[in-house]
Amino acid sequence: MGTVFSFDIRDTPTPAIRRALDHAVVWLHWVDEVFSTYRPDSQISRLGRGETDLAGCDPEVTEVLELCESAERVSGGWFSRAPGGRLDPSGLVKGWAIEHASVILERAGARNTCVNGGGDIQLRGECAPGVSWQVGIANPLQPGGLSTIVTGRDLAVATSGTAERGAHILDPHTGRPAASGLLSITLVGRHLTDIDAYATAAFAMGPDALIWVASVPDVEAFAVTSDAHAWWTSGFPSTASSPSGA
Numbered sequence: 001m002g003t004v005f006s007f008d009i010r011d012t013p014t015p016a017i018r019r020a021l022d023h024a025v026v027w028l029h030w031v032d033e034v035f036s037t038y039r040p041d042s043q044i045s046r047l048g049r050g051e052t053d054l055a056g057c058d059p060e061v062t063e064v065l066e067l068c069e070s071a072e073r074v075s076g077g078w079f080s081r082a083p084g085g086r087l088d089p090s091g092l093v094k095g096w097a098i099e100h101a102s103v104i105l106e107r108a109g110a111r112n113t114c115v116n117g118g119g120d121i122q123l124r125g126e127c128a129p130g131v132s133w134q135v136g137i138a139n140p141l142q143p144g145g146l147s148t149i150v151t152g153r154d155l156a157v158a159t160s161g162t163a164e165r166g167a168h169i170l171d172p173h174t175g176r177p178a179a180s181g182l183l184s185i186t187l188v189g190r191h192l193t194d195i196d197a198y199a200t201a202a203f204a205m206g207p208d209a210l211i212w213v214a215s216v217p218d219v220e221a222f223a224v225t226s227d228a229h230a231w232w233t234s235g236f237p238s239t240a241s242s243p244s245g246a
Contacts, residue, residue: 001032001094003118009105010112010127020108024101024115031097034058037088048087064089064096067193074216075201080172091169095158095196098122102192120158122192140183140224147184147230148222152237156192159184160203161224169203180206185223187213188237195219 005028007021034057035044043057054062068081068089081089094117102115102122112125114133123133132151139145140161150157160169161184171178180203187199198219202209213221213233222232232238 001028001036001090001097001117002038003094005098005118006114006116007101007105008114008116008127009110010125011110014109016108017105017110020105020110024104027101027104028097028117031093034061035064035089035093037086037090044087044089064093067096068092068197071194071197071201075198075205075212077172078204078212079197079201083170083172084175091200092193092197094118095120095156095192095194098196099156099192120192120196121156123153123155123157126153137186137222138184141228147224148232148236148238150186150188150237152188154190155237156189156195157186158192158196158199159186160199161185169200171204178204178206180204180209181226182206182209183224183226185209185221187219187221189219 007024009017011017033039034042036042037045039045043052043061046052047057047061065081071079071092079091081087098115098117098120099122102113102124105113106124112127115122121135127133132153135150135157136146137148137150137159139147161182169178170176182203185199185202187195187202189195198216202213202221205212209221209223210231213219220233220236222230222236224230
């Protein structure tokens with residue numbers, strides 16, 4: 001998927017967990033083969049060109065496209081599976097794949113895990129008995145610095161912005177790079193499938209994202225604006241009472 005994945009498993013590494021880890025890695029490679037828009041022979045690329053239909057694709061393709069439609073409804077059209085007029089569900093696929101990899105580990109008995117795909121993270125359990133996970137949120141204005149730290153258990157964390165990949169997030173209404181007034185926005189919730197897609201939508205929305213996030217149950221946000229200010233929702237799970245660094 002053009003990024004680095006990592007697994008942090010804090011449980012005793014039983015044979016079942018080791019097999020599950022191998023399974024999760026195979027799963028992620030399979031997702032890349034099926035959904036990559038950079039592979040001309042992927043199912044999603046062939047579907048987008050009209051060379052096949054959903055009946056000719058694996059059922060997971062239908063599942064992902066239905067999830068994209070749900071995210072589009074929830075976001076009022078700010079998320080799209082075809083943001084530039086071309087089929088591209090990438091804004092949801094990575095979070096969906098990470099969350100599923102996390103489920104594979106959990107079903108094998110790994111209750112305390114962190115699955116990280118390019119900074120989008122699904123957390124389960126604790127990093128140590130009685131100790132919450134802590135996730136640093138990069139400061140887009142200060143390379144190597146942090147804006148804040150998310151802390152908690154059983155969380156999904158996703159960030160969208162321009163610091164790492166430039167203006168790659170499109171406004172689905174225009175098909176052009178989103179002029180959102182934000183440098184980055186981090187969303188926190190329970191399920192990375194949703195949170196990853198919602199973070200993409202929220203970045204495209206810009207300042208209106210604060211109002212929208214407040215209307216979505218069990219989702220919190222922290223954002224850095226293009227004029228070097230920060231805002232966050234009241235329930236954002238930070239270790240600091242006032243997230244800073246931006």
